[in-house]
Amino acid sequence: MNRPAETRRAPPGLEFLTTKKDEFVGWARKFSLFPYPFVTACCAMEFMSVSSTLYDTDRFGAALPRFSPRQSDLLMVVGTITHKQAPVLRRVYEQMCEPKWVIAFGACATSGGFYQNYAALAGIDKIIPVDLYIPGCPPRPETVIDGIMKLQDRIAADRHPIVTETF
Amino acid sequence: MAGTIHEQVTARWGGTAEDVALAHGTLALVIGAERLVEVARSLKDEFGFDMLLDITAVDWPERVPRFDVVYHFYTTRDFVRVRLKVRVPADAPAVDSLVALYRSAHYAERECHDMYGIDFRGNDDLRPLLLYEGFVGHPLRKDYPKDREQPLVPYRT
Ligand code: SF4
Numbered sequence: 326m327n328r329p330a331e332t333r334r335a336p337p338g339l340e341f342l343t344t345k346k347d348e349f350v351g352w353a354r355k356f357s358l359f360p361y362p363f364v365t366a367c368c369a370m371e372f373m374s375v376s377s378t379l380y381d382t383d384r385f386g387a388a389l390p391r392f393s394p395r396q397s398d399l400l401m402v403v404g405t406i407t408h409k410q411a412p413v414l415r416r417v418y419e420q421m422c423e424p425k426w427v428i429a430f431g432a433c434a435t436s437g438g439f440y441q442n443y444a445a446l447a448g449i450d451k452i453i454p455v456d457l458y459i460p461g462c463p464p465r466p467e468t469v470i471d472g473i474m475k476l477q478d479r480i481a482a483d484r485h486p487i488v489t490e491t492f
Numbered sequence: 493m494a495g496t497i498h499e500q501v502t503a504r505w506g507g508t509a510e511d512v513a514l515a516h517g518t519l520a521l522v523i524g525a526e527r528l529v530e531v532a533r534s535l536k537d538e539f540g541f542d543m544l545l546d547i548t549a550v551d552w553p554e555r556v557p558r559f560d561v562v563y564h565f566y567t568t569r570d571f572v573r574v575r576l577k578v579r580v581p582a583d584a585p586a587v588d589s590l591v592a593l594y595r596s597a598h599y600a601e602r603e604c605h606d607m608y609g610i611d612f613r614g615n616d617d618l619r620p621l622l623l624y625e626g627f628v629g630h631p632l633r634k635d636y637p638k639d640r641e642q643p644l645v646p647y648r649t
Contacts (some may be wrong), residue, residue, distance in 0.1 A: 442639075446643070
């Protein structure tokens with residue numbers, strides 16, 4: 326059977342793309358953040374608001390919360406962490422695969438907020454490393470989005486160790 | 493018996509109480525620790541106080557005896573509350589448990605034991621409820637330093 330000659334043409338100029346490998350991996354990673362919401366207190370309300378339609382974190386590729394630490398790469402610690410909970414948070418962090426990032430969402434996760442007492446952990450950075458702190462009690466959604474974008478910039482500018490001599 | 497529930501309870505127990513007061517619409521009786529179970533049983537069986545809402549304590553560091561143990565009872569038949577207070581000294585902060593009368597006393601007594609170190613004789617399960625194993629001291633006592641932390645996870649340096 327005779328088929329007509331192939332007429333479809335690639336548009337000029339888009340056949341290939343030059344980039345640096347680190348930039349390419351960073352670009353891919355910054356738009357595929359899978360958050361693990363570790364949500365404990367009133368900041369949860371603002372977390373819901375920022376995830377829902379009006380503010381829509383889906384735009385940043387950070388929409389789909391994974392409730393298994395093994396499938397997520399962004400730990401969002403939202404709310405007050407008590408000393409009694411601290412071992413759980415630490416374990417969740419340890420179960421996440423590299424590369425992973427941590428956001429301390431709100432005053433409580435950042436510093437304990439106004440809970441300076443026997444019960445509250447005064448900042449999650451006392452037990453796990455934190456990449457980004459979002460201020461506010463609770464933070465406004467715009468602040469959260471600003472935070473996520475800052476984290477994206479940082480991921481894009483990072484060195485990505487999967488980029489080796491052979492890749 | 494005539495009169496409101498508050499009047500009936502006052503008539504029955506006011507004589508033996510150390511203090512009787514009407515505070516914010518709640519009858520508050522201060523009674524001797526040895527009478528606690530007796531009074532609670534009477535509230536439950538004779539006056540229909542079928543709910544034990546809460547057990548807590550108050551620390552008066554300067555006062556002798558130092559602690560008030562506070563009980564709130566409620567009746568779902570007449571919608572009335574009664575508060576009992578028992579004074580216990582700092583060197584032997586112990587009262588009889590109400591678990592045999594009210595099952596809800598179990599958790600409330602555990603919490604009160606956590607926070608104030610009150611011993612409840614007859615409650616054989618006073619494990620930490622809100623606190624954790626290994627926590628030293630009782631955080632709602634006035635002499636617990638307000639910034640003393642007892643972390644379970646070692647801090648990063
Ligand atoms: S920062 Fe404020 S809103 Fe957020 S968990 Fe703490 S107290 Fe609640």
